Amino acid sequence: MLEFQFLFKLLSGICKIRPERQIIILLFLEELLMSNNPLFELSEAMVAAVTKAGASTVTVDARRRIPASGIAYAPDLILTASHVVERDDDISVTLPEGSKLAARLAGRDPGSDLALLRLETNAVTAQPAPGEASVGQLVLALGRPGTDGIQASLGVISAIGGPVHTGRGGLLESYMRTDAIPYPGFSGGPLVDAAGQVLGINTSGLAHGASLAIPVSLAWQVAETLAKHGRVRRGYLGIRSQPVEIPAAQQKVLGREQASGLLIISVEKRSPAENGGLLVGDIIVAIEEHLVADPDELFAALVGEAVGVPTPIEVLRGGQPQKLTVTIGERK
Amino acid sequence: MIYILASMTSNLNQLVNHVQRSLVMVHNGRFGVGTGIFWRLGGYILTNQHVLGRKKRLRVTLNDGREVAARLVERAPAIDLALLQVELPDTPAALIADSRVAKVGQIVLAVGHPWGQRGVVTAGIISGLGNATTHRKGEKIPIIRSDVTLAPGNSGGPLVNAAGGVIGINTMIVGGDLGVAIPSHVAEDFVRDALGERVGVVV
Numbered sequence: 001m002l003e004f005q006f007l008f009k010l011l012s013g014i015c016k017i018r019p020e021r022q023i024i025i026l027l028f029l030e031e032l033l034m035s036n037n038p039l040f041e042l043s044e045a046m047v048a049a050v051t052k053a054g055a056s057t058v059t060v061d062a063r064r065r066i067p068a069s070g071i072a073y074a075p076d077l078i079l080t081a082s083h084v085v086e087r088d089d090d091i092s093v094t095l096p097e098g099s100k101l102a103a104r105l106a107g108r109d110p111g112s113d114l115a116l117l118r119l120e121t122n123a124v125t126a127q128p129a130p131g132e133a134s135v136g137q138l139v140l141a142l143g144r145p146g147t148d149g150i151q152a153s154l155g156v157i158s159a160i161g162g163p164v165h166t167g168r169g170g171l172l173e174s175y176m177r178t179d180a181i182p183y184p185g186f187s188g189g190p191l192v193d194a195a196g197q198v199l200g201i202n203t204s205g206l207a208h209g210a211s212l213a214i215p216v217s218l219a220w221q222v223a224e225t226l227a228k229h230g231r232v233r234r235g236y237l238g239i240r241s242q243p244v245e246i247p248a249a250q251q252k253v254l255g256r257e258q259a260s261g262l263l264i265i266s267v268e269k270r271s272p273a274e275n276g277g278l279l280v281g282d283i284i285v286a287i288e289e290h291l292v293a294d295p296d297e298l299f300a301a302l303v304g305e306a307v308g309v310p311t312p313i314e315v316l317r318g319g320q321p322q323k324l325t326v327t328i329g330e331r332k
Numbered sequence: 333m334i335y336i337l338a339s340m341t342s343n344l345n346q347l348v349n350h351v352q353r354s355l356v357m358v359h360n361g362r363f364g365v366g367t368g369i370f371w372r373l374g375g376y377i378l379t380n381q382h383v384l385g386r387k388k389r390l391r392v393t394l395n396d397g398r399e400v401a402a403r404l405v406e407r408a409p410a411i412d413l414a415l416l417q418v419e420l421p422d423t424p425a426a427l428i429a430d431s432r433v434a435k436v437g438q439i440v441l442a443v444g445h446p447w448g449q450r451g452v453v454t455a456g457i458i459s460g461l462g463n464a465t466t467h468r469k470g471e472k473i474p475i476i477r478s479d480v481t482l483a484p485g486n487s488g489g490p491l492v493n494a495a496g497g498v499i500g501i502n503t504m505i506v507g508g509d510l511g512v513a514i515p516s517h518v519a520e521d522f523v524r525d526a527l528g529e530r531v532g533v534v535v
Contacts, residue, residue, distance in 0.1 A: 040494040
């Protein structure tokens with residue numbers, strides 16, 4: 001620390017020295033200013049992080065405006081934002097070293113704004129960060145929207161939120177907000193930690209243009225499903241509901257302490273709910289063994305695996321618990 | 333961990349103090365203020381050409397508060413740079429770093445006088461290295477993009493790396509984007525040309 005201060009003192013004195021000698025001293029001083037300088041070490045660490053994650057960050061050209069970014073999920077699979085893939089064919093991916101390749105759409109999930117592209121190459125696969133991100137953590141947003149090479153912006157994780165409905169039939173269990181600047185074309189690119197490991201996928205297509213990041217655990221899960229099935233299935237019941245309090249007397253009849261359930265306020269015609277015998281006025285209290293107290297919990301229970309499966313649903317009808325079996329449909 | 337942050341903050345502080353010594357405020361009645369930096373000994377100040385307008389003589393305020401007259405040595409509208417000179421002994425020249433080795437991700441600081449506020453520091457990283465097309469002639473020039481916040485008055489001010497070296501001159505030559513800087517090696521070439529120093533090929 002003292003050394004650093006001393007170096008700047010030296011620098012201040014240097015203007016009194018003859019110009020030709022100055023250059024040599026300046027070069028020497030610059031070397032010294034770089035060593036023993038935690039700020040410079042951090043700077044170099046971030047360069048290393050950008051270089052590492054940048055090797056897996058590609059250009060995705062599938063829309064009319066400027067190209068967007070993507071990240072190598074597997075050697076032949078690129079994960080990107082669904083909203084930047086405006087067309088289903090004539091998609092090209094430019095790898096970091098500059099080769100431009102044709103890619104096919106392997107699948108997309110507008111609910112989480114993710115799309116998976118398949119191409120014949122051997123891309124450097126990105127490394128997902130282990131564990132959860134935390135608020136305050138240093139992050140870099142990366143993108144490769146053009147031919148000028150990798151681009152990056154610095155920030156911290158500002159907030160971790162969720163679950164949130166995305167307005168496209170999706171439910172994000174969690175999402176991250178960062179103050180790193182989302183440059184044009186950053187959608188589909190990674191948000192990485194100081195070690196260059198992927199924390200999430202940046203997108204501005206989920207929250208009316210506001211930039212947020214989809215956590216890598218969720219994104220990788222969606223990518224895996226898209227690689228296998230080409231789409232993410234979501235369960236569908238066909239009801240509207242609202243949370244209501246369950247009176248103490250009825251909790252006693254239920255045989256457990258459950259403060260609220262979901263009152264069905266409408267049932268769509270020929271929906272899985274109608275076929276299964278659910279009625280307006282029923283209060284849903286559980287699906288299988290999961291207790292249901294608000295719409296998000298119902299939503300979370302209607303996962304893709306549940307589609308087509310006869311599922312026990314417990315309701316309160318006329319104050320009495322009743323078990324029905326409903327075959328969950330698929331949300332189109 | 334806390335120790336690292338504390339020592340980084342202290343380093344930042346010293347670095348900023350050092351850079352601020354070489355900073356000048358360039359006055360242009362009609363265009364407001366801009367920033368300039370003592371690029372080398374002999375009172376040579378580098379700033380943006382658009383800060384000057386068409387003036388050849390103007391006033392600059394040094395970091396110690398002295399207000400002196402400066403004359404125009406040379407200007408390069410294509411890269412929005414101008415070299416000024418003040419007649420003063422021992423002006424504190426900045427440490428100039430080589431921008432040819434700049435990399436995306438490096439920590440950078442912008443120091444300048446946004447909206448006329450003196451010596452304001454904003455921090456960020458190098459966001460991208462690329463080329464920009466100039467407004468006037470459509471020439472391609474190398475630029476450094478950064479995510480530091482800039483405002484009118486930052487123009488002509490230095491973009492500094494983590495070792496305190498100037499790697500670029502912040503400019504508004506290419507509109508739209510935040511934080512565009514002319515790399516120091518381009519600026520140094522301009523200064524050498526202006527002073528008739530350039531000999532042979534720079535490798």
